[in-house]
Amino acid sequence: MTTKSVIVALDIGTTKVCTLIAHKTPKGLDILGVGSHPSNGLKKGSVVNIEKTVESIRNSIEEAKLMAGIDDLDSATIGIAGNHIFCFNSSGVVPVKNKEINQADVDRVIEAAKAVLIPSDREILHVIPQEFKVDNTAGIKNPVGMCGSRLEVNVHIVTGKTPLIHNLIKCVEQAGLAANSVILQPIASSRSVLTQEERELGVVLIDIGGGTTDIAVWKEGSLLHSQIIPLGGNHFTNDLAVALKIPHNEAERIKLAQGTVVKDGHNDSFITVQGLSGTKPREVPLSFVAEILGARAEELFQVIRDVVVEKNLQYEITGGFVLTGGGALIRNLSELAEYYLEKPVKIGYPMAFGGMTTAMQHPKFSTVLGLLQESRHESEAATREEKQNDEPDMFDKLGKTFKNVFKEIF
Numbered sequence: 001m002t003t004k005s006v007i008v009a010l011d012i013g014t015t016k017v018c019t020l021i022a023h024k025t026p027k028g029l030d031i032l033g034v035g036s037h038p039s040n041g042l043k044k045g046s047v048v049n050i051e052k053t054v055e056s057i058r059n060s061i062e063e064a065k066l067m068a069g070i071d072d073l074d075s076a077t078i079g080i081a082g083n084h085i086f087c088f089n090s091s092g093v094v095p096v097k098n099k100e101i102n103q104a105d106v107d108r109v110i111e112a113a114k115a116v117l118i119p120s121d122r123e124i125l126h127v128i129p130q131e132f133k134v135d136n137t138a139g140i141k142n143p144v145g146m147c148g149s150r151l152e153v154n155v156h157i158v159t160g161k162t163p164l165i166h167n168l169i170k171c172v173e174q175a176g177l178a179a180n181s182v183i184l185q186p187i188a189s190s191r192s193v194l195t196q197e198e199r200e201l202g203v204v205l206i207d208i209g210g211g212t213t214d215i216a217v218w219k220e221g222s223l224l225h226s227q228i229i230p231l232g233g234n235h236f237t238n239d240l241a242v243a244l245k246i247p248h249n250e251a252e253r254i255k256l257a258q259g260t261v262v263k264d265g266h267n268d269s270f271i272t273v274q275g276l277s278g279t280k281p282r283e284v285p286l287s288f289v290a291e292i293l294g295a296r297a298e299e300l301f302q303v304i305r306d307v308v309v310e311k312n313l314q315y316e317i318t319g320g321f322v323l324t325g326g327g328a329l330i331r332n333l334s335e336l337a338e339y340y341l342e343k344p345v346k347i348g349y350p351m352a353f354g355g356m357t358t359a360m361q362h363p364k365f366s367t368v369l370g371l372l373q374e375s376r377h378e379s380e381a382a383t384r385e386e387k388q389n390d391e392p393d394m395f396d397k398l399g400k401t402f403k404n405v406f407k408e409i410f
Contacts (some may be wrong), residue, residue, distance in 0.1 A: 006032075007077035007379065008064075009371035010057065010172060011185070014042045014211030014324065017056045017370040019064040021073070022376075029376055033068025035060040044211040044230050045082030046066065047167040049363050050174070057175040075178040077369050079185040080168060080211050081123070083230040084161040087184075088131070088147030093152040101134065101143045105151055113155040122175040123165065125182055126158040130222040141221070156223045158184050159349050171391035173370035181378060186191030186214035191377075193324050193348035193363075194218065196302060201319040206304060206337075206350065207366065208327030210234045213300060215307065219316045229303055233327030234297050243292045244284060254289065255330060262332040263287050297333060303339035308341075320344030361385050 007029075011018040021033040043055030065071065078306040092112030096105055134148035143151060189207045190199070203299045207214040211232045217225040233255075240251035240259075250273060258271050270283040292305050304321075308314050320343040323334055328347055338345040341359040343384040349361055350369045360369070 006070065006073070007372065007375045008061075008073055008177065009368050009372060010060075010076040010078045010104065010177070011055060011188075011207055011368035012042065012168065012171070013039055013081075013367070014045060014232065015039055016210070016364075017060040017179060018365065019057075019060040019076075020051070020368050020372050021068040021070060022372050023066050024376060024379070025173045025354070029372060030355055031353075031360075031372075032070065033064040033066070034360065035063030035065075035067065036061065036339035039178050039210075041171075042211065044210075045165050046084060047171060047284050050092055050171055052289070053171045054174045057171055061175060062176065068178065074182040076166065076172060077181050077183060077371050077378075078172055078179050079188050079207065079309065080160060080165065080182050081185040081214050082160070082164060083152040083185065083212065083228055085158065085228045086122070087156060087158045087226045089154060089225075090114070090157050091152065091154045093150065096149050096151050098101065099147055099149065101146050101148060101151055103144055106132075106144060107151075109151045109153045113153050113396070114157070114253050116157070118159055121162055122157050122159045123348040124157060125165070126156070126160070126184060127186070128156045128187075130154040130156055130224065131220075137218075154224070158187075158226065166167045178372055181375070183374050184214075184226060185209070185367050185370060186216035186228075187223065188368075188374050189324055190216050190218065190223075190370065192350040193322060193366050193374045195351075196221065198319050198322070200259040202316045203319040204304075204308065204313075204317055204321045206321055206323050206325075206328075208233055208300075208323065208325040209367075210326065213304075213325075213327075215304060216307075217311075217313050217316065219296075225307075225313060227307055228308075229300070231296075231300055231303065233325075236293055236327065236330065239292050239296050240289065243288075244273055246273050248276055255293065258286065259293050259330040260280075260286070260290045261336045262292070263290045264332070273341050280386050293330060294336065297330070297336050299339050305328070305341055318344055320346070322346055324348035324363040324366045327371065380386060397401075 005024045009020045017037050017039045019035040022029045022031045037056050039056045041049035049051050090113045094109045104249040106171050132143040133152040134146050157360045190205050199221050202219040205216045209232045215227050237251045241248050269286050272281050273284050274281050334345045350366050
């Protein structure tokens, strides 16, 4: 097993830092090690304390390395979110020089779509083609080899604030790894959770993390819209802690073990909560917990519904909504979402592949598993491009060889 065949994914979230180490095989990926450590230096997806973030990343990496039995790691693919992320759609058009479209034409039209004015403190993270148009023919996914005189493209552009991106990269580098690529987290989560059929049909992925909720809207295999909402699982926990006057850890335990967002027949019971240090445990009605968590869930789904309506995407979502992320498993959350969003809603679990344990088939691992798959996808694309670039050189060498042979003969 060579260093080049080992890939690393790093999900640096508000509540946890998760590291996955995998081995690329001809059949796909084989997970070798996983490490997870509480995240102490981020707020709403952005680094607020470099020292604490570096320590959390380093501990997560060391745990994964120990499990994988690997000492040397070079680089990692890292995920990014945060309310500094801004995404929008753009388009570009170029004339086709040789009537037949080649890869150079595709590169030129994507560059034309990128030529938009963005603030000096921002940089482009992704330029994702949605569809190409050749002359008057729309809906083309790959125009290479087609004939035409005019090539147009619609793209989805993801930008982030340069200082915040560099702070995240700096933390990873100080932890001992280079950042070979930075990927928007909802794109990664979509890769691990959504099937190709769902992306074609039209769905909204809702990834509820600790500090943010990330959404990605897919239709006909293309990313129509993505957005980071600065509201996540920690807001549910904080609401419980304040309303019940209990420590944050106790509020998190209640949310995961007994929390619900809908009042039902089981809400007549009482639960025991441990108050602040020095106070006695007390009984709290479960209906009160449901009221607190339900109010925050209603706010979240109202924001998502407003985003969908504002972007005029409600008619594109044939397949409904998919909830994933660590905050998606609060009891009855999908039922409440279905009521507010007025579309089918389901919980999205990561699709299994080599080396995955049952424990990893959990929504909280959706992002890091998607980062691993995105890293493999990018690596394979780069390899294919290298081979394509090498082919002309090979033919040139063959041509020169034949010329020299003919010169010697004649």
